[in-house]
Amino acid sequence: xxxxxRTVTCGDLGAADVGKNVVLNGWVHRKRNHGGISFVNLxxxxxxxxxxxxxxxxxxxxxxxxxxxxxYCVAVQGIVRARPDTMVNPDMATGALEVQAEDITILSRCxxxxxxxxxxxxxxxxxxxxxxxxDLRSFSMQKKIRLRHETAFAVREYLVGQGFYxxxxxxxxxxxxxxxxxxxxxxxxxxxxxxxxxxxxQLYKQLLMVSGFDKYFQxxxxxxxxxxxxxxxxxxxQIDIEMSFVRRxxxxxxxxxxxxxxxxxxxxxxxxxxxxxxxxxxxMERFGSDKPDLRFGxxxxxxxxxxxxxxxxxFKDALAAGGRVKAIVVSGKADYSRKQIEELESQxxxxxxxGMAWMKVNAQGALEGGVSKYFPDAALVxxxxxxxxxxxxxxxxxxxxxxxxxxxxxxxxxxxxxxxxLDPAVFKFAWIVDFPLFEFNxxxxxxxxxxxxxxxxxxxxxxxxxxxxxxxxxxxYDLVMNGYEIASGSIRIHDSELQQRIFRIVGMTDDEAQKKxxxxxxxxxxxxxxxxxxxxxFDRLVMLMAGETSxxxxxxxxxxxxxxxxxxxxxxxxxEKQLKEIHIKIVPKEEPKA
RNA sequence: GGGGGCGUAGCGAAGCUGGUUUAUCGCGCUGGCCUGUCAAGCCGGAGAUCACGGGUUCGAGCCCCGCCGCUCCCGCCA
Numbered sequence: 001x002x003x004x005x006r007t008v009t010c011g012d013l014g015a016a017d018v019g020k021n022v023v024l025n026g027w028v029h030r031k032r033n034h035g036g037i038s039f040v041n042l043x044x045x046x047x048x049x050x051x052x053x054x055x056x057x058x059x060x061x062x063x064x065x066x067x068x069x070x071x072y073c074v075a076v077q078g079i080v081r082a083r084p085d086t087m088v089n090p091d092m093a094t095g096a097l098e099v100q101a102e103d104i105t106i107l108s109r110c111x112x113x114x115x116x117x118x119x120x121x122x123x124x125x126x127x128x129x130x131x132x133x134x135d136l137r138s139f140s141m142q143k144k145i146r147l148r149h150e151t152a153f154a155v156r157e158y159l160v161g162q163g164f165y166x167x168x169x170x171x172x173x174x175x176x177x178x179x180x181x182x183x184x185x186x187x188x189x190x191x192x193x194x195x196x197x198x199x200x201x202q203l204y205k206q207l208l209m210v211s212g213f214d215k216y217f218q219x220x221x222x223x224x225x226x227x228x229x230x231x232x233x234x235x236x237x238q239i240d241i242e243m244s245f246v247r248r249x250x251x252x253x254x255x256x257x258x259x260x261x262x263x264x265x266x267x268x269x270x271x272x273x274x275x276x277x278x279x280x281x282x283x284m285e286r287f288g289s290d291k292p293d294l295r296f297g298x299x300x301x302x303x304x305x306x307x308x309x310x311x312x313x314x315f316k317d318a319l320a321a322g323g324r325v326k327a328i329v330v331s332g333k334a335d336y337s338r339k340q341i342e343e344l345e346s347q348x349x350x351x352x353x354x355g356m357a358w359m360k361v362n363a364q365g366a367l368e369g370g371v372s373k374y375f376p377d378a379a380l381v382x383x384x385x386x387x388x389x390x391x392x393x394x395x396x397x398x399x400x401x402x403x404x405x406x407x408x409x410x411x412x413x414x415x416x417x418x419x420x421x422l423d424p425a426v427f428k429f430a431w432i433v434d435f436p437l438f439e440f441n442x443x444x445x446x447x448x449x450x451x452x453x454x455x456x457x458x459x460x461x462x463x464x465x466x467x468x469x470x471x472x473x474x475x476x477y478d479l480v481m482n483g484y485e486i487a488s489g490s491i492r493i494h495d496s497e498l499q500q501r502i503f504r505i506v507g508m509t510d511d512e513a514q515k516k517x518x519x520x521x522x523x524x525x526x527x528x529x530x531x532x533x534x535x536x537x538f539d540r541l542v543m544l545m546a547g548e549t550s551x552x553x554x555x556x557x558x559x560x561x562x563x564x565x566x567x568x569x570x571x572x573x574x575x576e577k578q579l580k581e582i583h584i585k586i587v588p589k590e591e592p593k594a
Numbered sequence: 595g596g597g598g599g600c601g602u603a604g605c606g607a608a609g610c611u612g613g614u615u616u617a618u619c620g621c622g623c624u625g626g627c628c629u630g631u632c633a634a635g636c637c638g639g640a641g642a643u644c645a646c647g648g649g650u651u652c653g654a655g656c657c658c659c660g661c662c663g664c665u666c667c668c669g670c671c672a
Binding site: 030035038039050070084089091095112113118124180199200202224232346351352450453455506561562 | 629666
């Protein structure tokens with residue numbers, strides 16, 4: 001096809017170009033016809049330029065212009081001219097100029113659109129994903145994809161500058177049933193055997209440390225076959241990092257430097273040189289979450305000092321059972337209706353709380369409503385909690401500390417959202433440190449690794465690993481920001497004996513360990529260096545930088561909630577022939593028994 | 595596995611507690627007019643088995659049951 005290739009883009013014409021003969025290639029964003037004169041807003045990745053078809057243009061040009069419809073792809077040749085003063089559009093980057101068309105060539109046509117291409121699209125997500133290539137035409141989406149690119153570039157720039165090598169690791173790997181469910185890839189050459197897609201390059205990056213690549217990173221695609229969320233996709237990207245001869249603080253400092261660089265470079269936002277560090281236990285008690293949103297206060301407080309003398313049995317029972325009674329003060333919200341409070345209570349119940357108590361501080365400073373009658377000494381309570389007249393006090397009690405904390409923490413998060421306390425332009429980072437190394441799995445009646453089995457226990461617990469696993473803290477750290485976990489890492493075990501002790505504690509026999517991780521244990525016989533690492537979630541990071549609440553907004557072609565792609569209808573059935581080659585037989589799903 | 599929300603023209607929404615109905619509005623689409631707009635304007639038009647299947651009722655977009663789809667959340671995510 002003969003057509004004129006662009007000499008400029010729709011975003012870069014300036015005053016100096018007036019009088020020039022230019023060619024633009026782009027899409028018809030909008031067209032306005034006034035009978036004689038007509039205007040076309042031509043759009044490409046770089047911007048929008050107004051093309052004018054004058055009333056006295058030749059008939060061929062006029063008819064070409066008449067034919068144009070939204071999203072036609074065209075080549076326009078014409079002369080750049082300044083707009084008359086009164087017709088300058090100050091809202092447009094190129095609003096002082098326009099191109100007087102001399103020739104318009106339609107490169108391709110466009111059928112009526114399923115939804116309009118505009119920044120604040122009103123189409124629902126399913127439709128946007130079905131026509132993702134159209135959705136991505138909007139400037140708002142182009143901007144997010146660009147932000148992602150720039151962030152990736154800045155990450156590489158910084159880490160390479162710090163002496164890191166980017167090294168690829170395999171995406172067909174050995175399946176290890178620990179952790180998330182694996183995506184499996186059947187093997188054609190080995191009937192009945194499978195590769196797994198990596199949940200993360202964890203073991204490979206540790207092996208790279210054994211190899212002596214003491215600073216490694218990779219923008220690694222990871223795969224986990226678990227249910228999706230706003231901040232979770234079945235495939236996602238992490239900035240995988242591992243370093244040798246480091247202690248915890250070396251990693252934290254390095255990531256602080258990385259984040260500082262990226263935010264400055266990409267968003268021109270200055271981050272603090274260091275991020276606050278909060279021990280896990282403290283985060284749970286203060287915020288009811290291991291990924292607290294620090295953009296607002298409303299911290300949870302211990303309500304137990306007021307319980308002993310009160311007549312409210314539920315609170316006493318919770319404490320007697322070793323649980324918690326926790327409160328938050330909602331400033332100025334004594335005017336909340338019963339219905340509003342019930343909605344908050346239902347939020348608490350999502351996290352298995354049995355209920356949520358409340359009371360209000362009236363204008364005189366007295367307690368009223370809810371459970372207030374059980375607390376005759378209002379001043380004691382309000383002074384202790386720092387509650388002022390007009391405040392609302394919410395209380396959750398439970399025999400299990402975790403339930404009381406997470407439930408009220410959930411209420412705190414909901415209130416943060418509801419009260420507009422979450423400014424997307426504010427970025428509050430924090431390190432959560434001193435995580436427990438083990439968690440007790442009640443269903444299986446055994447201890448399991450809270451993070452993963454290669455995490456170093458903190459030194460002071462080495463003697464009590466076996467006798468008291470529950471109290472062991474690991475050399476573990478999460479980076480959190482605005483209520484999201486955006487990185488997780490640890491110092492690793494590089495000692496085979498210690499590693500075997502851990503395996504035994506989580507109930508893995510030496511044989512099993514050998515079978516599953518023998519190659520790692522073997523490698524660790526050959527002078528492994530002390531090492532540790534971390535893996536920031538790249539999609540979540542970009543999501544927050546973009547001020548979004550779903551990572552789908554910053555992934556070009558994401559999956560929907562059910563791990564499907566509505567655009568190409570994936571996953572899909574495959575031919576019998578393909579199945580035969582990989583030795584797979586489909587067993588039909590059993591009908592539920594009546 | 596469980597819970598909340600949604601489903602009405604191509605898109606987004608309204609439609610009160612079942613009853614003037616030919617299901618309303620905005621955008622888009624389409625025909626016409628219009629020489630400076632930029633979310634152009636004005637006049638006209640087409641376009642909907644109210645997700646789907648049952649049921650209750652004299653009468654269902656609205657109530658009930660089932661089912662499908664999307665979305666958010668709990669579980670899950672070492």
